[in-house]
Amino acid sequence: MNVVDILLGGVPFGRNNVGDEAILECVVGIFREICPQGRITVSTDNPAETEARLGVQTVPLFGFKPPFSQQQMEDCITKADVFVWAGATGLSDYPEIPLGMLEIAHRVGTKTVVWGVGMNDKLNPYIYSILPGKRRALLSMLSWLTLKRIDFVARREKEAEDRARAKIAAELNRCDLVVLRDPETLAAVHACGDVPRAIVGADSAELLTPADWNGITLTREARQVLESNARKIGLCISAQRQLVHEKELIDFLDRLADRDYRIIFLPMNHSTDAPLMENLRERMRNHRHSAVVGGRRTPREILAIAGKLDLVISSRLHLLILASVLHVPIIGISRGSKVDNFLMPFGHTSAGSVDECNFDHMQSELDRLIDSREEFEEVSTAVHEMLLQRLDEAKQKLAGLLASC
Template identity: 75%
Template structure:
């Protein structure tokens, strides 16, 4: 399959999100395994770095701001034999962008694949809810004029959501292969309508391998903490949806530090998460027992660092995934159903949400998991093996599509 031309897109690659980059790295490796000699092009906002790291051709990040060339996007989709929407939670977070790319591909008769894409149980409220402003005020006034018989805000929101869900059904039914991330995504897609020919795979980040430890560049402070015999708690809070009870979290971390734990702030987006966690560390009373892992990190580096921890607490899904790959115990803070869905496989419940964090549950889970590492490893090994088998089954179908594209 040396002549197969593959375009990977539909995800905001190159935007400093380690989770997205982990997906990309693993999908590229998988495609090189299934179709040796294939030509892979990645739509990314970090072209040179992606070319150097993954040895692929790149084009600008299509579909996302800032402005890009729609004509170039259409030409690249038409040039490809296969367009792969390569992961993330885009079916609910930003569905219209990759769906428009699928529509172009279908019009151009380019084969299309959804690979490991996820969907929350609700669509992104920033896209489909009427946010505070002039439009909401006007619709509220119209509602009042009807003596509340017609809720114009609700009517518009329902129309927006119905249009998006109908588009999901339409384009997915035209795809050559749809591999969803998890059973919960399958249920969410079926809530949109009838999409019969789909299968459940797994997040491609399950395939990631850690970078060699001696190649991970760290400050002297960070390396001292990560190699110390003290128990180490990794933490990542997404800056996309910050914790409402941040002050209480800082107090919780100080209590752990007072018990001789080390706190390792592990940003999954160095541009946004790191400043937030630097601020949190600055407000700790016992900051000497903590460190922020700074700098832009590859997925393999993050995985290697996670492997030095005794437990991870995160509101970012992909840090939970990466920790579990190495059987590091995990505690999730929900910021959407994707975290809850992932934890279900381990028979875990989130420690509340970013809006209402449950610190009693967090402390109880931490104490339990720290003292039962072997038990968690047994469960996580079974979960990881199951997810790898799902990916193996999906790879068979993907190989068929790649062969058909020749």
């Protein structure tokens, strides 16, 4: 039987993002299940840890800064039988990078799979908006010279977005298999152009299983809090887009601590989220009733820790996903439509956004969910089974494609 060379990339793997690593671990498992004879190579910025944890081959992280070898990337894509854009929200967050990799694969005849990728309803403003600076000032001056009859800033931004959306539709239509994360992503893709063969799957992290609790190394303080009988609230705020109203958040956490709740700060990126979590905790009046789970954590460790909590509040999508896998009640803070999209099947709405958080809604949801764990478990079980069914249907399509390699 021929060995199938599978290259997984298009996502900044190896950059300390637990969500991306959870996706990667589960995608590797899916390909091993479907194609045991496959030789899996991962494009990652942390080759040693990725090889040791997942037993795969690795190549450098292609597409993302710092500079990488364009020739090496093209050679690796050419050598592969299948290139897989392996998840995350890259269709809106950084589409040019994986689309460029797909373009190379299509040019050299490598089969292409888009697997579990998501898309917000808006493209990344840091890429497609003209930020303050000389260029924006010049365009604004040109608009002023036309007495503002022409908005040159808006025109240039729309041109950039239109080009990006056209490229999304064009490259996805050239792929051998397109499996999107959710129905909302499918709608967002169709807003770019008709992609008739795209189907809806689910986030691969739904398949993750927890690590053995006794094998997890924790500080004495964190273990005591996590193993206590007190009600425990997990919290993660992404450092990528911090909460505007931090003082109101700290006041909210102090009110919970005064009610004898324990606050568990659970960073999903130890290098960026953890310092933010430490700062939030230090600013609490009642920080003795809290702990930060620090250090580099595997996805399976984070899942096991989430399972010890009574409720999770997060602006990080994948902490919400992992908590729901173990039927831990969740409250989302929107950081793009992906959080709102995930909450929808649960009948939940987010507690506002990182720019305008609704702490009254957060409190009422917490009070409702904390005393109705069984009801949430019933709903989350149904949602999880639905997502696994969508994944199974997508895996059947993938199996057919790999069989033809």
